[in-house]
Amino acid sequence: MLNINRIVKQSRANGHGVRYTIWMQGCDRRCPGCFNPETQPHTKAHQMDVRALINDVMNTHGITGITLSGGEPLLQAKELAILAKAVQTAGLTVMIFTGFSKPPNTPEVRELLKYSDMVIAGEYDRTKPGKIPLIGSSNQRVINITKRLPNPLTDKTIPRVEIIQNGTEISLSGFPTPEEVKEFKETFGSKSVGDFGRKVMKAKPRPKAKQPVSRKRQILW
Numbered sequence: 001m002l003n004i005n006r007i008v009k010q011s012r013a014n015g016h017g018v019r020y021t022i023w024m025q026g027c028d029r030r031c032p033g034c035f036n037p038e039t040q041p042h043t044k045a046h047q048m049d050v051r052a053l054i055n056d057v058m059n060t061h062g063i064t065g066i067t068l069s070g071g072e073p074l075l076q077a078k079e080l081a082i083l084a085k086a087v088q089t090a091g092l093t094v095m096i097f098t099g100f101s102k103p104p105n106t107p108e109v110r111e112l113l114k115y116s117d118m119v120i121a122g123e124y125d126r127t128k129p130g131k132i133p134l135i136g137s138s139n140q141r142v143i144n145i146t147k148r149l150p151n152p153l154t155d156k157t158i159p160r161v162e163i164i165q166n167g168t169e170i171s172l173s174g175f176p177t178p179e180e181v182k183e184f185k186e187t188f189g190s191k192s193v194g195d196f197g198r199k200v201m202k203a204k205p206r207p208k209a210k211q212p213v214s215r216k217r218q219i220l221w
Helices: 050-058 073-089 107-114 178-188
Strands: 002-011 019-024 046-048 065-069 093-098 118-121 141-144 161-166 169-174 200-202
Touching (some): 002 161, 019 073, 050 073, 065 073, 073 107
Parallel strands (some): 019 065, 065 093, 093 118
Antiparallel strands (some): 002 019, 118 141, 161 169
């Protein structure tokens, strides 16, 4: 069973195109300023069978691939390799964010990377902020394995930050600055309903105001 913190079924700020994004639960690193500190503990979050996850990905229309984040995806490489193989076989792309600068040389990790298109590798260092989408800190490397995805250094289609609305829940995703997180909290309220680093909150009620026109993102959990 996969141990998953959260899934956003359609995201544009976590890779090229529209991506089914999965945040895994569990990470051995404690990077100061981590975007997703609640994904670090090795505790049971949402248990999901890999076949059920594959089925859900394949039935999510309009996506161009999946993004594996966390937490640390390489710690669950065995089952994620099954997912990645199915995704690539269906013609979609696979992208991974990992804190490892050099991946563990294990059969499970090698199998996962065999079916991956791009890896953003390296620990997050808040003293070296990244200046382009997908790069949390400038020490991280882009490993473009298959060249099926454009390099984020030149890809102008990826928003650095996106706001996702699902009913009354609003989340900030991507790579916001501390100032943007603060502004988001001040705008939409300070009550977190599912904090996973990029805050998820209840929108402040706005009586008699029309709902903003936005592209609804399907969010699982």
